[in-house]
Amino acid sequence: MPQYVAFTYTEDLDWTAPEQADVMVEYDEFGKAAAAIIRGGAALYPTTTATTVRVQGGKGGDVLSSDGPYAETKEVLSGFYLLECTDLDHAIATAAQLPAAWLGAVEVRPVITFPER
Amino acid sequence: MTRPSDPARAALVRLVRDEGRRVLATLVRVTGDLQLAEDAVQDATVRALEAWPRTGVPPEPRAWLTLAARRRAIDLLRRESARTGKEAEAVSLLDRGDSEDAPEVLRDDMLRLIFTCCHPSLSFPTRVALALRTLCGLSTVEVGRALLVPEATMTKRLTRAKEKIRTTAIPYRVPADHELPDRLLGVAAVVYLLFNEGYSATAGEDPLRPALVEEAVRLARLLHEVMPGEPSVLGLLALMLLQDSRREARHGPDGQPVLLAEQDRRRWRRDLIAEGVVLVGAGLRRCPDRPDPYVVQAAIAACHALAPTWEETDWTAVLSWYAALLSVHDTPVVRLNRAVAVGELRGDLAGLAELDVIPGLEGYPLWHAARAELLLRLKRAGEARTAFAAALALPQNGVQHAHLSRRLDAAASA
Numbered sequence: 001m002p003q004y005v006a007f008t009y010t011e012d013l014d015w016t017a018p019e020q021a022d023v024m025v026e027y028d029e030f031g032k033a034a035a036a037i038i039r040g041g042a043a044l045y046p047t048t049t050a051t052t053v054r055v056q057g058g059k060g061g062d063v064l065s066s067d068g069p070y071a072e073t074k075e076v077l078s079g080f081y082l083l084e085c086t087d088l089d090h091a092i093a094t095a096a097q098l099p100a101a102w103l104g105a106v107e108v109r110p111v112i113t114f115p116e117r
Numbered sequence: 118m119t120r121p122s123d124p125a126r127a128a129l130v131r132l133v134r135d136e137g138r139r140v141l142a143t144l145v146r147v148t149g150d151l152q153l154a155e156d157a158v159q160d161a162t163v164r165a166l167e168a169w170p171r172t173g174v175p176p177e178p179r180a181w182l183t184l185a186a187r188r189r190a191i192d193l194l195r196r197e198s199a200r201t202g203k204e205a206e207a208v209s210l211l212d213r214g215d216s217e218d219a220p221e222v223l224r225d226d227m228l229r230l231i232f233t234c235c236h237p238s239l240s241f242p243t244r245v246a247l248a249l250r251t252l253c254g255l256s257t258v259e260v261g262r263a264l265l266v267p268e269a270t271m272t273k274r275l276t277r278a279k280e281k282i283r284t285t286a287i288p289y290r291v292p293a294d295h296e297l298p299d300r301l302l303g304v305a306a307v308v309y310l311l312f313n314e315g316y317s318a319t320a321g322e323d324p325l326r327p328a329l330v331e332e333a334v335r336l337a338r339l340l341h342e343v344m345p346g347e348p349s350v351l352g353l354l355a356l357m358l359l360q361d362s363r364r365e366a367r368h369g370p371d372g373q374p375v376l377l378a379e380q381d382r383r384r385w386r387r388d389l390i391a392e393g394v395v396l397v398g399a400g401l402r403r404c405p406d407r408p409d410p411y412v413v414q415a416a417i418a419a420c421h422a423l424a425p426t427w428e429e430t431d432w433t434a435v436l437s438w439y440a441a442l443l444s445v446h447d448t449p450v451v452r453l454n455r456a457v458a459v460g461e462l463r464g465d466l467a468g469l470a471e472l473d474v475i476p477g478l479e480g481y482p483l484w485h486a487a488r489a490e491l492l493l494r495l496k497r498a499g500e501a502r503t504a505f506a507a508a509l510a511l512p513q514n515g516v517q518h519a520h521l522s523r524r525l526d527a528a529a530s531a
Contacts, residue, residue: 002286004285085286087288088236089288089290092238109285110285
């Protein structure tokens with residue numbers, strides 16, 4: 001069965017803060033309901049904790065790390081789920097159950113399966 | 118979609134394309150691969166167009182095409198080396214050669230193909246292009262010409278679409294009952310856009326553009342065949358037939374557009390009107406609680422189609438249909454058309470008052486033109502000239518511009 005990553009894009013919030021408890025309960029409920037198809041995932045700390053890394057001048061060049069996310073936007077990447085679904089419609093229906101779908105947006109992308117080497 | 122002058126050839130091309138899409142629909146299910154199925158059917162249709170003029174059309178054209186396409190698909194699958202699992206399975210499925218599928222299965226194959234090509238995760242222009250390529254059987258070059266998109270761009274768009282269908286695993290299935298109304302509106306929007314592209318084509322354009330009307334009507338007939346009870350489908354087909362019934366009367370001998378009010382109604386196609394009116398009735402019986410936008414628009418078109426003259430139009434009925442339409446589809450353009458009807462029923466001043474309160478149409482030439490026509494009838498020629506000039510200052514096609522210029526001249530001499 002194909003796998004998809006559902007990226008959640010939401011307001012840039014600290015999901016460990018007590019005022020997010022209600023939303024986290026909703027995520028827990030999602031986790032239980034979709035347990036059979038969730039293959040992995042994570043929630044992320046806010047973008048204030050992000051570091052963007054680049055290497056200048058090709059492989060082995062200078063490492064340049066800078067504060068903050070790559071792109072400054074109102075809705076930020078706040079987490080992801082790896083889902084195993086029967087097809088895209090299944091993945092869309094599952095993503096629509098994520099609180100991020102009504103708090104922000106969820107981007108669903110298929111995972112590449114590379115041939116064994 | 119070559120348009121050969123030879124009618125026998127045209128009929129043959131038509132037959133091969135119609136049967137070809139049915140063969141394609143089944144082959145996509147069997148192989149699970151739209152690109153492969155399309156390549157195989159394309160090959161089969163080319164062979165048919167070569168062979169049949171010599172040998173005559175076989176007694177079972179679809180079976181002939183199915184067999185040819187299956188053979189080609191097997192060749193293509195075998196040619197690709199290092200194939201395992203699923204592909205081997207597909208070859209074995211193809212080898213069975215079970216072309217005797219039940220009619221329900223063939224119907225569902227067609228539905229699956231329609232809904233896959235119009236999946237909401239594909240962009241709207243992509244859906245439109247796929248519909249022409251896959252559901253109507255036009256070549257990529259023809260799709261590009263019909264939609265005024267350069268061939269290279271169209272090739273890229275169609276290739277990406279098929280890649281997306283494959284990599285994201287857009288399912289090849291009929292939507293569940295609860296999804297169907299929404300998904301069907303998506304399909305209807307694609308078909309209606311094709312119709313309007315063709316309907317708005319002007320003289321001198323590539324003949325493939327006006328031919329889009331025919332393609333859209335054929336697609337709507339196909340939808341009606343596979344989903345006979347759906348109000349949107351009944352409404353869509355009715356609306357297109359009723360609009361198309363005026364085809365011959367829409368343009369004067371010089372190619373200039375003739376407004377509905379001034380058309381020679383003897384030139385309207387009575388057969389299309391009769392068919393459209395029956396479909397409107399069926400559509401209305403099937404949507405008692407919430408009016409379907411296509412059915413209501415078709416009902417308005419039917420009011421016009423059944424009126425012996427513009428003056429004798431049942432404006433009360435037209436206005437009540439506009440009220441129903443606004444309840445489900447409130448757009449400035451619908452309000453504009455309603456205001457014109459108000460003008461006919463309650464007088465020019467009432468119509469003008471309605472027009473003036475519609476927000477957001479300052480950039481729409483037909484709003485200025487509608488105001489101008491009412492002002493002219495109210496003998497306010499100065500204001501009418503200003504309004505015509507405002508309409509002419511906005512971007513529009515040459516035919517409309519020429520029409521409005523003549524109206525401005527008329528206002529100047531009024």
